[in-house]
Amino acid sequence: MLQLDIGDALDYVKQSFGGSPDVIVRILQLGSHPGVRMAVVHIDGLTDKGKINEFVAQSLLLAPSEEELRSMDNQGGVLEVVLKRTSTVGDAKACGDWNFIMHALLSGDIVILLDGSGEAIVADLRKFEGRAVAEPTTEVTVRGPKDSFIESIDANIALVRRRLKSVNLWLETFAIGRISKTDVAILYIHGVADNLLVQEVRNRLTDIKIEAIQGSGNIEELIRDQTFTPFPTVFNTERPDMAVANLLEGRVAVIVDGTPFILIAPTNFSQFFKTTEDYYQRFDFGFFMRIIRYFSFFVTLLLPSSYIALTTFHHEMIPTVLVINLLAQREGIPFPAFFEAMLMEAAFEIMREAGVRMPRAVGQAVSIVGAIVLGSAAVEAGVVTAMMVIIVSLTGIASFATPGIALSNAVRMIRFPMMLLASTFGFYGLMMGMIFLVAHMTSLKSFGVPYLYPFSPYDPWRQKDTIWRSPLKTARTRPDLTMKQGTARGDSERERHET
Amino acid sequence: MKRSARALSLLSISAVILAGCWDYRELNELSLAMAMGVDKTDAGGYRVAMQVVNPKEAAGRNVAGSGVPVVVFTGTGQTMFEAIRNVTLKGSRRINLQHLRDLVIGEELARGGVKELFDLLERDHESRLTTRVYIAKGSDSEQVLKILTPLDQIPANAILGKIKLSERVLGENYEVDLASAIHGIYRKNGGFAISGLKIMGDADIGENRSNLQQTDSLTKITVAGMALFHNGKLTGWLYGKDARGLSWTNNKLKSTVVNLECAGNPGNIAIETYHSKTKKKARIRNGKPMIEIDIRQTGKVGEADCPVDLTKSAEIRKLEKLWEKVTKLEVEKAIEKVQHMGSDALEFGETVQRDEPKLWKKIEDKWSMIFPEVQVVVRAETSILRTGMRTKPSMSSK
Numbered sequence: 001m002l003q004l005d006i007g008d009a010l011d012y013v014k015q016s017f018g019g020s021p022d023v024i025v026r027i028l029q030l031g032s033h034p035g036v037r038m039a040v041v042h043i044d045g046l047t048d049k050g051k052i053n054e055f056v057a058q059s060l061l062l063a064p065s066e067e068e069l070r071s072m073d074n075q076g077g078v079l080e081v082v083l084k085r086t087s088t089v090g091d092a093k094a095c096g097d098w099n100f101i102m103h104a105l106l107s108g109d110i111v112i113l114l115d116g117s118g119e120a121i122v123a124d125l126r127k128f129e130g131r132a133v134a135e136p137t138t139e140v141t142v143r144g145p146k147d148s149f150i151e152s153i154d155a156n157i158a159l160v161r162r163r164l165k166s167v168n169l170w171l172e173t174f175a176i177g178r179i180s181k182t183d184v185a186i187l188y189i190h191g192v193a194d195n196l197l198v199q200e201v202r203n204r205l206t207d208i209k210i211e212a213i214q215g216s217g218n219i220e221e222l223i224r225d226q227t228f229t230p231f232p233t234v235f236n237t238e239r240p241d242m243a244v245a246n247l248l249e250g251r252v253a254v255i256v257d258g259t260p261f262i263l264i265a266p267t268n269f270s271q272f273f274k275t276t277e278d279y280y281q282r283f284d285f286g287f288f289m290r291i292i293r294y295f296s297f298f299v300t301l302l303l304p305s306s307y308i309a310l311t312t313f314h315h316e317m318i319p320t321v322l323v324i325n326l327l328a329q330r331e332g333i334p335f336p337a338f339f340e341a342m343l344m345e346a347a348f349e350i351m352r353e354a355g356v357r358m359p360r361a362v363g364q365a366v367s368i369v370g371a372i373v374l375g376s377a378a379v380e381a382g383v384v385t386a387m388m389v390i391i392v393s394l395t396g397i398a399s400f401a402t403p404g405i406a407l408s409n410a411v412r413m414i415r416f417p418m419m420l421l422a423s424t425f426g427f428y429g430l431m432m433g434m435i436f437l438v439a440h441m442t443s444l445k446s447f448g449v450p451y452l453y454p455f456s457p458y459d460p461w462r463q464k465d466t467i468w469r470s471p472l473k474t475a476r477t478r479p480d481l482t483m484k485q486g487t488a489r490g491d492s493e494r495e496r497h498e499t
Numbered sequence: 500m501k502r503s504a505r506a507l508s509l510l511s512i513s514a515v516i517l518a519g520c521w522d523y524r525e526l527n528e529l530s531l532a533m534a535m536g537v538d539k540t541d542a543g544g545y546r547v548a549m550q551v552v553n554p555k556e557a558a559g560r561n562v563a564g565s566g567v568p569v570v571v572f573t574g575t576g577q578t579m580f581e582a583i584r585n586v587t588l589k590g591s592r593r594i595n596l597q598h599l600r601d602l603v604i605g606e607e608l609a610r611g612g613v614k615e616l617f618d619l620l621e622r623d624h625e626s627r628l629t630t631r632v633y634i635a636k637g638s639d640s641e642q643v644l645k646i647l648t649p650l651d652q653i654p655a656n657a658i659l660g661k662i663k664l665s666e667r668v669l670g671e672n673y674e675v676d677l678a679s680a681i682h683g684i685y686r687k688n689g690g691f692a693i694s695g696l697k698i699m700g701d702a703d704i705g706e707n708r709s710n711l712q713q714t715d716s717l718t719k720i721t722v723a724g725m726a727l728f729h730n731g732k733l734t735g736w737l738y739g740k741d742a743r744g745l746s747w748t749n750n751k752l753k754s755t756v757v758n759l760e761c762a763g764n765p766g767n768i769a770i771e772t773y774h775s776k777t778k779k780k781a782r783i784r785n786g787k788p789m790i791e792i793d794i795r796q797t798g799k800v801g802e803a804d805c806p807v808d809l810t811k812s813a814e815i816r817k818l819e820k821l822w823e824k825v826t827k828l829e830v831e832k833a834i835e836k837v838q839h840m841g842s843d844a845l846e847f848g849e850t851v852q853r854d855e856p857k858l859w860k861k862i863e864d865k866w867s868m869i870f871p872e873v874q875v876v877v878r879a880e881t882s883i884l885r886t887g888m889r890t891k892p893s894m895s896s897k
Contacts, residue, residue: 311526316597316627323531323598324653328558330527337525426522 001096006037006115013041013113016102023105028056031064036078037115046108048127055125059085060112079117086112092123103181128152133159138405139239141277148238153183153257159240160187164247168192174205176219180212183257184219187243192250192478200447201252201265216256216263223254223265225445230413232406233446235267241276249478266447270455270466272404273297278469286469294467296398300411303395304341305422305430307388311337313426329385338423340384344392345416347374352396454479530592533569533655536640537616538605540575545608545616547582548573548641549594550655557652567708568652571645579619596625600655602632602677603640603696609726609733617681628678631659634726634733636695643696646705646720658720662694665722670755670772671742672722683844684731688866690843692745695736697723727842729867735840737833744833747794747826748845750777756801759821766805766894770822770883772798779846781854788851788858789874792834794826799885803892810890819881826879838871847873 003009010025017023022044029035040056064072064081071077079094086092095101096119105111108126133155136148149156161169168190175181184205188198204223213219220234221227235251237243238260243253246264254263273293278286310318311326318326333340351370358366375393379386395415402408414437421429444451454462462479464470536548550569557568572594574585587594602620604613620626635643644654651657665672672694683691698720704710705718724738725745737745746752752775758767775796782789800809800818808814837845848866852859862869 312524313522315524315526315529315531315595316625320533320598320600320656323526324552324554325558327526327529327531327552327554330525331555333527423523 001118002098002101002113002120004116004118006039006113009113009120010039010041012098026056028060030060030078030082031069031072036072038082039113040110041105041113042110042125043105043108046106046128047110047125051125051127052110055086055110055123059088076117076119078114079119079121082112082114083121086121086123092121094119095122096120103175106181107183130155136238139237139242139275139403141275141280144276144280145239145241147240149240149243149255149260149262151258151260153185153255156240156255156260156262157185157187160243160247160253163240163244164189169247172202176205176208177210177212180214182213184213185255187247187253187255189247189250192248193252194250197250197266197447198252201254205254213256214258216254216259216261219254219256220263223263225447229440229444230410231269231441231444231451232272232404232410233267233444233451235264235271235404236261236406237264238262239276245276245279266449268446268449269407269441269452272402272407273467274465275403279472283469283471287467290467290469293401293403296401297407297411299398300395300402300408301415301418302430303398304345304391304415305418305433306427307391308337308341308419309422309426309430312423326385326387329387332382333385334383336423337388338419340388341392341419342416344374344378344384344388345395345419348392348396349412524593524595528592529595530590531598532594532596533598533653534601534603534644534658535596535599536603536605536635536644537579537608538639538641539608539611542575542577544575544577545579545582546573546575546641547579547586548644549583549586550644550653551590551594552653567647569647569654571641573641579616583619596623597627599626599630600659602630603635603643603658604632604693605635605640606637606726606733607639609634609728612730612732613728614684614731617677617684620677621681626677628676628681630677631662632675632677632680632693633658633662633696634693636697636723636726636736638698638702642702643698643720646698646702646718647708647710648720649711649716654720658696658722661720661722665694666746666751667753668755669743670746670752671739672725673746673749673751684728686848687863688730688843688870689848690837690845690870691728692725692737692749692842692844693728694722695724695726697721725844727837727840727844729840729842734842737836740829741833741836744830745837745844747775747777747830748779748792748834750775750779752777757798757822757825759818759825761805761807762817762821764805764807767802768800768805768807768818769802770798770818771801772796773884774798779850781847781851783855783858784874787872787874788847788855788862788869789876790847790850792830792875792877794830794877794879795881796826796879797882797884798822800883800887803886804894806892806894808891809886815883815886819883822881822883823879826881827877830877830879831875834875834877838873838875841867841871843870 003012013023013025024042024044026040028038028040030038038060040052040060042052060082068081072081083092083094101111101120101122104122108128109122110125112121112123114120130152131150133147133150135146147159149159157171166189170188170190172186174184176184186198186201186205201223205219208219208222210218210222216236220236224233226233235246243262243264247253251264251266254265256262273290278289281289315323335343351366351374354366355363375389378384379389399408399412402411418430418433421433425432441452442450442456450457453459454466464475465479530551532549532551534550538546538548540546549572551572553566553568553570556566570590572586572589574582574587574589576582576585583594604616620630621628646654648654648657651660662672662674666674675693680691680693683689698705698718700718702718710716710718724736725742726733727735727737743752743755752772755772757770757772759770761768775794778793780791780793782791803809834845843866847870851862
């Protein structure tokens, strides 16, 4: 129950907010003699101002009719009358719990306090000043939809719903964060997503104990299976079409208010090499692009280290003409190959980091200085070999070819220990590193699904959409995320719905 | 559990950090040996010469005329190993044999026997069994390595290019790598053939850069003949057509040119061999081994300098018959010569051993005596498939 006296109730609200001036209170009177005092409370900026004015003028300021006056005399009649009037604007309900009212207020609802009622009416007039739906910035496609998620959770859910007009697209919401109470929603297709999986996602979300959520990255870190691994075990995307494709494969999407990147679980290694573009272009070209991506993954991981191993341990493996060429280049280079590579790789990483963080206006300066100083001047000065510049730039470019940035970041880090191994043990060390890496990746799981599936455990019947991209006509079954029998694509969803 | 995991990771990290890099060698700490020459010293030991790359000059992007692309270091020792170590002393960097292309053996050493030579090259982990072997005809190997060559900056590459070209277009020489040389030389009573290299012109002039600064280099290296070995010792040389007969017999011929006489007319017809395959078989006749040689080859008319009507298949058949005859004669003559020299470079011994192992057991020890007397039958089967871009010879149009 709230305070019966409206003055007390308003004092309580003001006190709770510490007198913050963006808490707006309007006091109105319903009916004339004696009438009932009402207070409309909302927070500036979270609600639609125009709508409030319209709403107040149309539903609260009108003089009560005879019938209304009669019912106002009854016990709780005032509340009923106002609730009836408020319902014209939409979602409105009566509530007597301060906790709920405060949360509603903070979410952008308006609250109508009534004198002597002990309950308040909460009505939804939310409006958040947000960005319009724009082109994706990190996952660009040549041919395909050009919309991307934005910060507003409602808009994001709508973007998905627009693409999946099915009653089986189910949504559950959570408020996570002791202070922030961030809206987090999970989306899945009922009947397609495994119930156990949905339950697992639900459990992990409700288990989160944290003060505030600033972005979906926080959630990812809190729900993933293993913390100490460089590899991402939760997928993220800012493309609604990617989200829809994943939902149709039986995955669960986690949308976090305030972040245009939604999370998708479970995921596996091969997913980071896919883009929605693969399916918008011809299947053979999709296959070709994927080969390029896998190849560039290995280039990023192994090229600098292989070069070090070759030039410091395995001279016999370099073609003779090339080895003479390299010999000539290395004449007078002051650093050992490992140090030379480290120097250039570090320079590249610095440039890359600077390029991401700096204000856009100075961007050009960095690229010019980077290209000239580190490219040609370093070679001309005889500090590094031209071959090393080629190797480092090729590695750098290849690292951008992996569509999943999270995975490409992991590889960028791993290549440094690989270089160290190569410079101490040559290819023997490199092999040890690879064995360790593969063993580690095999041990990873994403919501119970082995990370390397379907490569390991190898499943010959699930290779239709990994490196090879089959034509859509042959894509009749869903990838089996729980490694039980895959469900058929096509009519199963409708059948389930009708029965 | 947790403690052992920690200990394990600590161990593996220290394995990386503490391991000495025993094989670690930066490229600029190496000198790359491209060719190696071995000669005999008067004291009975070896003198080894190494042709080492001078990378700045050899890499190809430099302005020509400033220095020499290769440097030759020599060293002597009682054993090959000692000699090679002594070579290293002459330069400032460790010599690396991994890219060794050519091994040149001086003729004097070859005549004295080369059996002791190959142990090191087989034992050492750096040397490769694909290195080609040559005999320096009439000179020390060291002199051969010192000659600078035009076009190919590195003489070792030039030598390899020459032998490959000779094998492919003329068939008078063929490549012999270390693996097959070792196989042939250690065979009991076996023979073997290795290509020869000859210096044309003054060897001293060839060492200078000036050798490259004229259109016709004063000193050149050419591939010349095949050296025949018996029991690891050089016994004689085969040249020209005889050497080609040897290539034919040993199934090493890839392509060559055979000139045929034009029936009743002056002028010649040149046949280009595309493809040639030789099969050797051993049989027993009267308790003695006999060798049958079958040559199959296809080719085309490369040049016709006499009026012959190539549109008629009968003419082509005639040419084929003639080609067969010429081939047969050439091979027979070469075999006769080799048998006379007493070197089983024709691999007859191996053929007998393979086809008639029981007989071989009996005659193995006396093979040196038997080989010169072995009866040989040569058969050739030829077919001319094409006549080139024109049919009628230009002569006949008159």
